Amino acid sequence: MRTSQTFSISFIIRKKKKQPESAILYARITVNGKSLEISLKRTIPIDKWNPVASKLTGNSSESRLINKKIDETKAQLYKTHDSLVKEGLLVTTQTVKARFLGSDQQHYTLIYLIHYHKEKMGKVLKYGTMKNYTTTENYLKDFLKAQYNTSDIYLKQIDYQFTLGFESFLRGLPRLQNNGVMKHMERFKKLMRLAEDLDWIEKNPTKRFKLRFDQVDMVYLSKAELQKIKEKEFKRSTHNINRDIFVFCCYTGLPYGDVKELKKKHIQIGVDGNKWIYTRRIKTNTMLRIPLLEEAERILEKYQDHPKVCSSDILLPVYSNQKTNQYLREITKAVKINKELSFHAARHTFATTVTLANGVPIETVSKLLGHTKLSTTQIYARVIDSKISSDMDSLRIKLNNKN
Known part of the structure; x- marks a missing residue:
């Protein structure tokens, strides 16, 4: 970690191979111990160069012009360094040189x-x-x-x-x-x-970096847990409302943002003569067509006379995301379900407990959820497989005990 920065300027000469009596003048800039040289494109006589003073000796017109060039270059380099610092840019020998030569104008930050x-x-x-x-x-x-x-x-x-x-x-x-x-x-x-x-860089330095996500355990409600939440009556109306909206999403698969924006115009009569939800996912703009199950339709009817619903075009009185998740934690504690529920658990419950576990084909579930790739939905299928495996283990134990 760097907390301070050193910057210095010196001038050196390098002999010309074909003219050993002459040399090219260079400005050497040093930042934090790293040096870089900039040619000043001036040829000077070696015998007149004073390396201690970094100047030409004598009072000839040539000496005066070269020494003036050195002073101007030194002042310009310090000014360049100060401007980079003032702009908050990373100061290196390369950035100082680029700014000094005017070649940094096309480089973006x-x-x-x-x-x-x-x-x-x-x-x-x-x-x-x-x-x-x-x-x-x-x-x-x-x-x-x-x-x-x-x-x-x-x-x-x-x-x-x-x-x-x-x-x-x-x-x-x-x-x-x-x-x-x-x-x-x-x-x-x-x-x-x-x-x-945008062609602002020639080579992408992050291309080789591999993203490594850990698999997260999917939280969803079992059939018994969902039933416990549905049957529980709470003293506070906020808990009852929040519970009902959560259950509504357990039977529709809608995420928080989509149910919050659900309006009366989104309920239409489908090809089967029943009520469907016709909307688009906010996150992906994917079209959703979801037939309303009886449980979901019952909740809509329950809140059709709610003041917030009557005075606007919304279908359900959804609280803020923060409040919704707070109430959910209180609800799960009240019904003694030992799971950390967020509102998104309703979507997982719809995919697993309500649809896949009841034999709905995974292709249909994928369409209901608005997934653009079947592989996304297959995550839920793996959850169901693990449930089947667990149930079979329990069955084996029971059979072995009988034997």
Whole structure:
């Protein structure tokens, strides 16, 4: 970790091979012990060079012009260094040289890329997705400050070592688990891929980085647990309302954002003459066509006279995501279900307990959930397989006991 920076300028000469009495003048810049030379494209007589003073001796017009060039170059290099520091850019010998020669004008920075992405994708991606990108942006800024003592960096300076360093930095944060780290690395890779597509970088340094997500246990309700929640009557109306909306999603597979935006126009008569939900997933814009099961239709009828429903176009009085999950924790505690339920568990319950476990083909379940790939739905099928395996183990024990 770097907390301070050293910067110095000196001038040297290098003899010309074909003219040993003459030399080329160079400015040598040194940043944190690393040096780089810039040719000033001036030929000077070796016998007049004073290496201690870094000047030409004498008072000839040639000496005065060369010494003036040295002073101007030195002043310009210090000014270049100061401007990079002021802009919050990473100061290296390469960035100082590029800025001094004026060749850095076409090189973009990481923060500029982030702002470009925010400007172009802000109206395309969902609010929650952009919020996650902002969190990744803040972590990148923290990493730049901690590791490089700067607030920005040229894209051409980001290499594979930087990528691994950012991952290591994220893993050092106490509040992030592996999948959280991988999500931020995934967004960083997408940003660098955008830079590659825009031809802002020649080579994508994150291309070789492999995302490694841990398999997460899927939380869903069994048939008995779902029944317990359905039958329980709570003293607080907020708990009853929240429970009903959760159960509604257990029988429709809708995630939180989609049920919150569900409106009266989304209920239509399907090809079978029954009520269907016709809507689009907020996350993927995929078309959803979901026949209403009796349990779900009963809940809609229950709340059709609710003040919030009557005074607007919504179908259900959905609370905020934070409140919804808070009430769910209180509900599961009240019915003594030892599972950490979030609202998304309703979608998992629909896929497993309500549909697949009752013989609905996986292709149909995939369409009901709005999945674009069958492989996404097959995760739920594996859960069902594990349940079957568990049930068969119990059966074997019972049979062995009888024998």
